[in-house]
Amino acid sequence: MAESSDTSEEKQLDPTERRLERAREEGQFAQSRDLTTFLVLVLFAGCLLGLGSSLMKGLVTLVQQGLTFGSGQDWQDHVADWASGPLMNTLMWVSAIVIPLWLVSAIAPLAMVKFQPVWAFKLNPGRLDPFEGLGRMFSSQTLAEVFKNILKVIIVFGVGVVYVIGLVGQISVLSRQDVNLALHNSVGLIETGLLLLLLPVLVVAAVDVLIQWFNFSKRMKMSQEELKQEMKESEGSPELKNRLRQRQRQIATSRMMSALEKADVVLANPDHYSVALRYDAEKMRAPIVVAKGMDEIALMIQRVANENQVPIARIPPLARLLHRHLKVGEPIPAPLFEVVAKVLAWAYEIKQATAVDDLPLPEIGALPDLETKSVL
Numbered sequence: 299m300a301e302s303s304d305t306s307e308e309k310q311l312d313p314t315e316r317r318l319e320r321a322r323e324e325g326q327f328a329q330s331r332d333l334t335t336f337l338v339l340v341l342f343a344g345c346l347l348g349l350g351s352s353l354m355k356g357l358v359t360l361v362q363q364g365l366t367f368g369s370g371q372d373w374q375d376h377v378a379d380w381a382s383g384p385l386m387n388t389l390m391w392v393s394a395i396v397i398p399l400w401l402v403s404a405i406a407p408l409a410m411v412k413f414q415p416v417w418a419f420k421l422n423p424g425r426l427d428p429f430e431g432l433g434r435m436f437s438s439q440t441l442a443e444v445f446k447n448i449l450k451v452i453i454v455f456g457v458g459v460v461y462v463i464g465l466v467g468q469i470s471v472l473s474r475q476d477v478n479l480a481l482h483n484s485v486g487l488i489e490t491g492l493l494l495l496l497l498p499v500l501v502v503a504a505v506d507v508l509i510q511w512f513n514f515s516k517r518m519k520m521s522q523e524e525l526k527q528e529m530k531e532s533e534g535s536p537e538l539k540n541r542l543r544q545r546q547r548q549i550a551t552s553r554m555m556s557a558l559e560k561a562d563v564v565l566a567n568p569d570h571y572s573v574a575l576r577y578d579a580e581k582m583r584a585p586i587v588v589a590k591g592m593d594e595i596a597l598m599i600q601r602v603a604n605e606n607q608v609p610i611a612r613i614p615p616l617a618r619l620l621h622r623h624l625k626v627g628e629p630i631p632a633p634l635f636e637v638v639a640k641v642l643a644w645a646y647e648i649k650q651a652t653a654v655d656d657l658p659l660p661e662i663g664a665l666p667d668l669e670t671k672s673v674l
Contacts, residue, residue, distance in 0.1 A: 311525055313518035321518060327408075328514035332450070332506035334406040336499050341402050343492050345395040346485075353391045354481050360384040446506065453498045461491050554589035554626065555602050561588050563645035564603045564610045567617040572596035574603065575620075575630070577642055584629040585638055590621050609645040615665055616641070633666040 313321075321327065363384050465487060472480045520528075554574075558564075561574040562585075571592055577585035591599055603610055616637065624630070630638050640660040 309519035336503040557588040565617040567614040572599040609648040
């Protein structure tokens with residue numbers, strides 16, 4: 299018991315959106331039975347105000363025709379006429395009231411969650427444990443519910459008794475009135491009594507909504523350890539994130555090495571930076587970067603380039619400039635068209651030449667001062 303109390307005291311943090319969403323998936327959300335009762339009674343009162351007179355007349359007709367036989371009429375024909383006429387009409391009036399009440403009773407429990415549907419079909423064997431059931435029966439929450447229901451019954455019953463006592467004189471008058479007039483007055487008395495009963499039910503429902511919302515918020519409170527665990531689950535552990543980044547780098551590197559087979563030239567610095575370029579005059583408006591890297595990746599790019607007979611131009615300023623300003627897949631900016639064109643022309647000659655030493659690197663001159671915005 300001491301351990302559970304300590305745990306409850308630690309849960310002082312407000313629940314996160316993920317915590318509330320998970321609770322809804324498990325069928326846990328704030329709901330008030332008294333609010334459901336109030337909404338059902340409001341709908342019933344509305345149906346009674348609109349359809350009460352017609353329903354009452356239909357019931358009287360149902361009883362009268364059911365007990366009245368015509369002279370010489372066979373009882374089977376009489377029952378058939380009675381079932382297809384007054385009984386069917388009465389059932390239609392009753393259905394017009396019962397079906398909306400049933401729909402509201404099914405939807406009203408979602409009133410405190412903005413009527414958003416919740417689908418949580420989950421079997422919990424712990425609910426079948428008799429010892430846990432006894433514990434729930436004698437818990438403080440259950441006792442509070444029992445006390446609240448007793449108080450609600452006393453209030454509603456008290457209002458009903460006071461109203462009926464005040465109608466003793468009017469009820470005795472109904473027996474001496476015409477049938478239609480008595481029915482009309484009876485419906486009016488029932489409607490007035492129902493509206494009076496709605497007032498205490500409204501007060502009880504409002505209080506119960508506050509209580510249920512407070513209890514639900516208290517149950518959803520989180521401890522510091524639960525918050526850390528949820529953040530770890532949502533964002534992933536650092537070890538998993540590192541492994542994921544490493545895997546992504548491996549995949550990106552593998553793709554770059556595959557693209558190197560079609561590269562036209564590799565610019566190097568000579569061991570720290572490497573940038574591979576490719577140009578297809580029929581499909582591209584400018585050469586693009588197909589691979590780039592630093593240190594170990596740079597050396598790997600040069601090694602793969604040698605294996606695929608891709609010329610390597612060791613021009614450090616140009617290699618550093620392209621590596622700093624361009625990403626893989628981006629085209630060469632306009633200010634570098636002339637410089638890169640010289641390098642590509644040198645690379646094409648290298649591929650066709652037999653004596654590499656006779657083809658020195660091109661003179662590129664001073665490089666333009668590029669900015670990120672002009673490159674992008």
